[in-house]
Each structure stands twice: as structure tokens, then as C-alpha cells.
Amino acid sequence: VVYNNFSDLPPKIYDFVIVGGGTAGNVVANRLTENPKTSVLVLEAGGTNIDAFQLDVPFFSDIFKFQYDWNFTTTVQPGLNNRSTFLLRGFVLGGSSSVNGMFYTRGSADDYDRWAKVTKDDGWSWDNLQPFIAKNEKWEPPADRHNTMGQFNPSVHSLTGVNAVSLSGFSQSIDPMIFKAVDELGGIFNFNEDYNSGNPLGFGWLQSTISTEGRRSSSATSYLAPKYIKRKNLDVLLHARASRVLPSVSKSSSSGYAFHTVEFAQDLDGPLLQVNASKEVILSAGVIGSPHILLNSGIGDSDELSKIGIKSLVDLPSVGKNLTDQPVVANEFLVNSNRTTDDILRNATLLNKVYTEFNKTGMGPLVVTGGNQISFFRANESLTDKFGDPSSGRNSPHLEMFTGNGFFGIPPSTGHFLTLGTAVVSPASRGFLTINTTDPFANPLINPGYLTSPFDIAAMREGIRIMFQYLSAPVWDGYVLSQFGDFANITATSPDDVLDEYIRNSAGSSAHPVGTAAMSANDADYGVVDPDLRVKRVEGLRVIDSSVFPFVTSAHTQAPTYVIAERAAALVRAAWV
Numbered sequence: 290v291v292y293n294n295f296s297d298l299p300p301k302i303y304d305f306v307i308v309g310g311g312t313a314g315n316v317v318a319n320r321l322t323e324n325p326k327t328s329v330l331v332l333e334a335g336g337t338n339i340d341a342f343q344l345d346v347p348f349f350s351d352i353f354k355f356q357y358d359w360n361f362t363t364t365v366q367p368g369l370n371n372r373s374t375f376l377l378r379g380f381v382l383g384g385s386s387s388v389n390g391m392f393y394t395r396g397s398a399d400d401y402d403r404w405a406k407v408t409k410d411d412g413w414s415w416d417n418l419q420p421f422i423a424k425n426e427k428w429e430p431p432a433d434r435h436n437t438m439g440q441f442n443p444s445v446h447s448l449t450g451v452n453a454v455s456l457s458g459f460s461q462s463i464d465p466m467i468f469k470a471v472d473e474l475g476g477i478f479n480f481n482e483d484y485n486s487g488n489p490l491g492f493g494w495l496q497s498t499i500s501t502e503g504r505r506s507s508s509a510t511s512y513l514a515p516k517y518i519k520r521k522n523l524d525v526l527l528h529a530r531a532s533r534v535l536p537s538v539s540k541s542s543s544s545g546y547a548f549h550t551v552e553f554a555q556d557l558d559g560p561l562l563q564v565n566a567s568k569e570v571i572l573s574a575g576v577i578g579s580p581h582i583l584l585n586s587g588i589g590d591s592d593e594l595s596k597i598g599i600k601s602l603v604d605l606p607s608v609g610k611n612l613t614d615q616p617v618v619a620n621e622f623l624v625n626s627n628r629t630t631d632d633i634l635r636n637a638t639l640l641n642k643v644y645t646e647f648n649k650t651g652m653g654p655l656v657v658t659g660g661n662q663i664s665f666f667r668a669n670e671s672l673t674d675k676f677g678d679p680s681s682g683r684n685s686p687h688l689e690m691f692t693g694n695g696f697f698g699i700p701p702s703t704g705h706f707l708t709l710g711t712a713v714v715s716p717a718s719r720g721f722l723t724i725n726t727t728d729p730f731a732n733p734l735i736n737p738g739y740l741t742s743p744f745d746i747a748a749m750r751e752g753i754r755i756m757f758q759y760l761s762a763p764v765w766d767g768y769v770l771s772q773f774g775d776f777a778n779i780t781a782t783s784p785d786d787v788l789d790e791y792i793r794n795s796a797g798s799s800a801h802p803v804g805t806a807a808m809s810a811n812d813a814d815y816g817v818v819d820p821d822l823r824v825k826r827v828e829g830l831r832v833i834d835s836s837v838f839p840f841v842t843s844a845h846t847q848a849p850t851y852v853i854a855e856r857a858a859a860l861v862r863a864a865w866v
């Protein structure tokens with residue numbers, strides 16, 4: 290049952306209280322309540338009262354996201370020519386899965402094998418996670434029911450999971466050109482039938498968390514679908530923003546503390562309320578929310594906490610550290626075509642027409658998120674020889690290039706565009722999150738650390754040069770007219786300092802931050818949670834969300850977050866249920 294007011298909740302002690310009804314939190318809530326004897330309360334800071342138009346229509350996910358995100362203050366970024374940047378997060382039931390770009394990318398097999406190695410838990414390896422990938426994914430035909438033969442490998446997909454995944458349901462005018470260029474060029478531009486097989490390198494058809502009806506599949510629409518949310522043992526309280534977890538005495542934990550109580554507020558000026566969990570509190574408030582709650586609660590670097598007047602209960606210096614995001618640059622080209630997505634956003638009559646089509650049929654240009662392809666590349670060995678290799682292995686990319694059949698974001702008033710975005714998906718840079726006040730509802734301070742490692746800026750330069758190499762394919766002659774904006778004077782042979790200036794003026798977040806409450810081996814002297822995602826040195830508290838990634842996967846982060854949540858739910862069930 291979904292509640293808006295604490296006073297309406299039934300007077301009972303829940304077995305588990307999950308903080309955050311986002312991507313991971315809803316998976317855990319769903320799986321734990323499969324057992325009718327287990328009761329779960331989810332506390333979600335956001336609501337559900339967001340315009341369904343903008344939540345459901347795939348095309349708008351990246352355009353209107355700013356309206357729904359909790360724009361945390363970030364410190365000015367020295368690496369980005371002193372610009373401030375925002376880290377976007379979903380602030381609504383479903384969390385970031387309700388507002389994200391819906392790309393479904395698992396990363397490479399090596400990414401997970403590295404997790405297994407650093408945690409000394411083989412359960413996190415690619416092979417051992419396959420059942421959890423399958424429990425999450427429900428492969429569906431694309432909205433336009435086109436023939437998908439050769440566009441994906443069915444043997445690496447699951448038809449039986451909860452969260453819908455499909456290929457693009459609308460073919461775009463540039464699709465044939467994208468793959469013609471691949472044929473013309475060969476080499477690193479090889480066609481990859483399925484980048485989700487564990488070997489992502491090359492060019493493939495994009496897979497997205499979109500249903501056959503052309504709708505967004507978020508953790509709210511899938512894991513909290515009506516058949517699940519009606520369970521008597523599953524309650525969700527909206528507009529409930531947790532401030533702290535509160536300690537009690539523990540005889541079994543090395544810190545002497547257990548955390549079974551969550552303090553929260555429904556109205557930031559209103560009273561602080563409390564709920565208890567008889568078994569565990571699970572933090573699933575995301576890469577910003579979870580470490581923020583830990584720090585507010587006195588769990589973090591004891592020196593840093595003491596300095597701002599917070600009583601340190603558990604000295605875990607890794608809380609908030611290791612923040613890893615993937616910097617991205619959207620490179621814009623003016624093109625000789627009016628069959629791009631730009632006019633949809635500029636012409637109200639056209640938008641109305643395609644929206645009516647979408648509403649009636651679940652088809653048309655609104656069932657794509659901008660582009661239909663994705664590609665992944667290794668950086669040249671000279672870079673990894675010089676700076677070391679931050680990737681997880683030889684089959685893992687350092688770079689992504691995505692294609693957009695139009696401008697990335699709101700287009701200028703004239704012109705038709707092709708976007709070729711470049712991102713460093715295996716970055717070496719690390720940022721951090723901290724707090725500077727005892728007010729638990731003040732925004733945390735975030736420094737994403739983009740491009741602070743020399744590898745990352747060199748890799749981004751290489752990504753841009755790879756993009757120019759790709760555009761040298763004959764198929765683009767006559768289609769691409771010129772370059773746009775700050776990018777206008779950049780060439781493949783621009784000197785490094787010119788490229789660096791462009792990159793530092795243009796790069797931003799790909800919205801994939803992870804790692805601020807990272808898992809590590811039981812005997813490691815760093816890390817925040819153990820391989821079972823229990824907060825180290827305390828009793829009764831786990832973190833299950835994207836903050837536990839020890840390293841970012843070399844791709845977008847929702848699929849791995851779902852996989853973490855599926856396995857974590859099984860670990861919790863094994864411990865208790």
C-alpha cells in the first residue's frame with residue numbers, strides 16, 4: 290500500500306525498513322515481500338505526482354529531467370575550467386530509473402570479475418551473477434515489432450524477469466548510415482551483435498528499458514507494479530526524507546552499535562519522526578543519499594565528522610570517497626536533412642501529432658531516447674602504457690560513443706543536428722562527497738573530480754579523434770555539413786591544448802556516479818560495506834544501491850544497479866527469511 294502520511298501507516302514493527310524507493314530499493318522491497326511473512330516499509334523522499342506524460346514517454350527522459358531532479362550543490366570543478374556542474378538524481382518513486390535515459394548496458398564480464406576479486410567473493414563474478422541478470426530482465430519485442438534477427442543475441446537475454454528491456458521501437462533515418470560507416474571502416478568499428486554479452490567492444494543496436502507498449506520500464510512501474518504493491522506485507526511511505534539512522538547498543542558488532550531506527554521528516558520544517566526495523570535497516574537512497582545519511586549519523590571519517598560537531602560513532606573513512614562518474618562531451622554537427630528529432634521539440638503542432646500517435650499506438654518517434662546505436666572502444670595502448678590501465682580488462686572499453694539523430698537537449702531555434710557523444714567510461718579520476726554542517730537536510734558538498742587524472746583527459750581527446758575517424762567514412766559525405774558551437778573549430782588534428790580547452794569547457798556528468806559506500810573484502814582496511822553489503826563494524830544496517838560499486842562498470846549504471854539489488858535481496862533472504 291502506498292501512503293502519503295505517516296499517521297496513516299498501520300501501527301506495526303516492520304521486519305525491514307528500506308530508505309529510498311528508487312532503482313535498487315524497489316527490487317529489494319519486492320523480493321523480500323515474496324515471502325508473505327516478511328514485512329517491509331519503504332521510505333521514499335519523493336512522490337509519484339509527476340506528470341505521466343514526461344515520465345512515460347521515452348523521448349523526453351533526457352529533455353525534461355531537470356524538472357524532477359534534486360539538484361545538489363556541487364563544488365566548482367577545477368578540472369572543468371572552474372565551471373559548476375550538477376549531479377542529477379531522480380527524486381521520485383522509482384528514483385533515477387524514473388528519469389534516466391533508459392540505456393540498458395551491463396558492462397563487460399571483466400567489470401564484475403574485478404568486483405569479485407576486490408571483494409574476495411566469487412558471487413560477484415560475471416558467471417555467478419547471470420541468474421540475477423535473468424531475474425531482472427524481461428526481454429520484449431520492440432514497440433514497432435520489427436524483425437530483430439541479427440540485432441541482438443537471444444541466448445544472452447532473459448524473458449522471465451521483471452524489468453522490460455527491448456530494442457528501439459522506431460527506426461531513424463540515420464540508422465542505415467550508422468552501420469554503412471561501420472562496414473566501410475572496419476577495424477575498431479566492428480559490428481557487435483550484442484554488447485550485453487560480456488564483450489561490449491564495437492558498434493551495436495541500443496537496448497533500453499522500454500516495454501513493448503513503448504513505455505518506460507522503471508523500478509516503480511515494474512517492481513512495484515499493481516500485483517506487487519497490493520501485497521499486504523509491503524508498504525511505501527512517500528515524502529519521507531530520512532535524516533539519520535539512530536544507534537542502539539550491540540553486543541556483537543565491533544563498534545558496539547546497532548542501527549535499527551530511521552529518523553525522517555515528511556516536511557523539512559516539520560517534526561522528526563522515527564520508525565524501527567526488527568531485522569534490518571537498508572539504505573537504498575542512492576550514491577548521494579546513502580553516504581549522506583551515514584555521515585549525518587556519525588558513520589564516516591571520525592576526524593572530519595568531529596570537526597563539524599557531529600559525534601563520530603563508527604570510524605569508516607571511506608564513506609563518501611571513491612565517487613566515480615563518467616565525463617561526457619556531446620559533439621554537435623549540422624546536417625543536410627530535416628528527418629532529425631529537432632523539429633519535434635520546436636514545433637508544437639508536430640509534437641502534438643507524434644504524441645497523439647504515441648498515446649494511441651505506443652509507436653512513433655517518441656519511443657526512442659534520441660539514438661538507436663551505441664559503441665565502445667579501448668583507448669590506444671600508448672595511453673595505458675603511459676598512465677596505467679584503469680579499465681577492468683582487455684575486453685573492457687575506456688570510451689563510449691553514442692549517436693543522436695538530433696541535438697542533445699533542447700535544440701537551437703534553427704538547424705538539424707547529428708550528435709556524436711563521447712564519454713570516458715573507465716575513468717581513473719575519483720571525486721568525493723562530504724558534509725559541512727550538522728543540519729541533516731542541508732545539501733552535501735560534492736566534488737565529482739572529473740578529468741582530474743591525466744588518463745581521463747587524454748582518453749577523452751582520443752575519443753574525439755576516434756569520432757572524427759568514424760565520420761571520415763564515405764557514407765557521411767554530403768550529410769554532415771559543419772560543426773556547431775564551441776565544437777566548430779575542433780578537428781582531428783587540433784593540438785592537445787586546443788582539444789583540452791574544448792573538453793574542459795564542454796564536459797559534464799553522464800549521470801552515472803557510483804562508489805561512495807563501496808564494498809570491499811571482509812579483511813580490507815578500506816571500504817564501507819562487506820561483500821554481503823552490510824555496513825562494516827555495525828549491526829543491523831546494509832547499503833544496497835549504486836553507492837556500493839567498488840569500480841564503475843564500463844557502461845551506463847542502471848543494469849548493474851538492478852543486478853546488485855537482485856543479488857543483495859537474495860543475500861538478505863538467505864540471512865533472515
Ligand SMILES: Cc1cc2nc3c(=O)[nH]c(=O)nc-3n(C[C@H](O)[C@H](O)[C@H](O)COP(=O)(O)OP(=O)(O)OC[C@H]3O[C@@H](n4cnc5c(N)ncnc54)[C@H](O)[C@@H]3O)c2cc1C
Pocket residue numbers: 308309310311312313314332333334335354377378379380381382383384385386388389390391392393394529530531532573574575576578579582799800801802833834835836845846847848850
Ligand atoms: C538523468 C539521468 C539519466 C541516466 N541515464 C541512464 C541511462 O540511460 N542508462 C543507465 O544505465 N543509467 C542511467 N542513469 C544512471 C542510473 O539511472 C542510476 O545509476 C541508477 O538508477 C541508480 O540507482 P540507485 O538505486 O542507486 O539510486 P536511485 O534510483 O536514484 O534511488 C535513490 C532513491 O532514494 C531516494 N532518496 C534519496 N535520499 C533519500 C532520503 N534521505 N530519504 C529517503 N529517500 C531518499 C530518492 O528520491 C530515490 O528515489 C541515469 C541517471 C540519471 C539521473
